Amino acid sequence: MTNKAYALYQKDFHSEMRTRYAVNSLAMFVIVAISVILFSVGNETITQSLTAGLFWVVIFFSAMSGLSRAFVSEEERGTTLALQLVAAPTTIFSGKLFFNIVLVFCMNIVITILYSALFDSFAIKNFGLFIVAFFFGCAGLAIASTIIAAIISKAGAKGTLYPVLSFPILLPLILTSVQLTLMAFDGSTFSDAKFELAIIICYDVIMLTASYLLFDFVWKD
Amino acid sequence: MTDYSLKVDNISKYFGRRLIFKELAFQINNNGILGISGSNGSGKSTLVKIIAGINSPSSGKVIHSNDNIEIIPEKLHNYLGFVSPYLVLYEEFSALENLQYFSKIRGVKFNTEKISLLLEKFLLNGRQDDLVKTYSSGMKQRLKFIFALMHNPRLIILDEPTSNLDSAGKDVVYQIIEEESSSNIVIIASNEESDLLICKNEIKLEDFKPALSA
């Protein structure tokens, strides 16, 4: 199973290298979003809670600009049928999820580096907590946006629908991640944050399970 | 060779509340060619998609079994070959890359000998490293046959197999169908006289529609 899913990931990666569609638009989106924030902030110093919020706002909208591609590109080119004919739905979902996880992590690492270089208020005191929160936050973002991408790939109005459908689903995840990022700024310990960490891990597990169970209904015509 | 059987058990299909066909049933064992005919929009493609497990019927069941053991839907794709005009392969890859990725995703070994044999048969030798987007529609159609046959399927479903093909291409296809049908099941959905001529049995979809007067 893993090998087949990995092969699908390799195919997507290779295809991405040839077309550079998602990576280019993602990179441009991150740059544009961060520079808009920089322009509007000007010389003022912004509070840490605002920085944490803006950090996840940029992550959310960047994800919305690139992650739907995993399924939408297959549907637009008409290659969905070919995939249906060579693999079971779980294989397809695993492969696409893996691709999106890699994309989300690369994108968010870049955003984190840019934020810590450009914003003075992005000062992490508890680095371990930030890493853990970042990891589970990104995983949850990738899982939820992959299943939503599968849903919208089968609907009309693909581009506009994606953030609309994803926002309510991702809202608890984003709110929790913002809280955790703030805690990492404050220097809170792991035991202070255990409730939020439990929430975010539960979210990841529940979304992952539900996605695997429901993907069949989305994937089959 | 194992015993492969396809049993279509009283399937009906509605789109929304519109009836496409009703109580369709047949069975084929091991080998042979079955034709499915019907006018445009009569549901030929829908029927072959249901047989291939891509669509589900509104009622009834399609049972594939191998040596009398029912094949679970998650494994069915390994026994199937499928060619149709609406099947699209990756244009940004070459023919060979396409076939390599598909066998990897399927989880079967890439059989170089078999592939080069098929490439030769389908007159694509020498073009296998060109990107698929540079192919003509006839070449794409022939590549789809290689895609469908490379993993030795037991059930080969051909939806309008000769569309976009010139007479040389058609001859190759008919010859392959003859070869495959001696050991495997071939289902052809088509309206072309010449396609239906090679079929041993034929299903007319018009027979499974409700009478228009009702």
Added chain:
Amino acid sequence: MVWKISLFLLMVFVSIAGIAFPIVPIPVKWYEFPLIPGLKENAKIIFFHVPTAWLSVVAFFMSTLYSFKYLKNKNLDDDAKSYAAAQLGIIFCILATITGAVWAKFAWGSFWSWDPRQTSIFALLLIYGAWFALRSSIESEEKRASLSSVYSIIAFLTVPFFVFIMPRIMKGLHPGSADDTNSGPVIDFKMNANMQLIFFLSLIGFTVLYFWMWNIGYKSIIYRDKLNKQNRG
């Protein structure tokens, strides 16, 4: 027919009682409500606001339940039931939001202050909105039914998270929420028997009304579908 008339009479009684019964410091007569410190006359919103909020949640549950049933049985009637429930749900959700916001203006000084329950009902509105946007973008009935079912189940799964994280992020202002200092758990302690009676009568009246409307709603959707099919040939 009898139950429809009694429902009408019940709703009339609840409306009159909820609005007209006076609030006095020490209730003596059967029609007098007690004064709840910090709420005063504003307390009367409970007869109308709480049932609408309750029904927007009930409708959401029912919509998800029938989505689940659709995925199990692939019967388009279940999809019609889910759709009818969601249609009513969004109406009640908007009503609850508006009545709540108007009340909040008088009780808390502003229409909107991101109290946990305000945020949750906002999230519910977003889910409903997204769900209808998804449905309207899909042509094929089956595709629409199965995709919107999948979406509503996923959305349903996020609801517990709102319940748990909201109180951690923002302070509750609602009467009866844990952080509320001046008026404690309203339903249990501060309401007297007749106020509770009117409140539960109102809850029952609205719920019966909802099920009646839902019944008419889904049947009309099914009939419309059937008529459309006949007209097409």
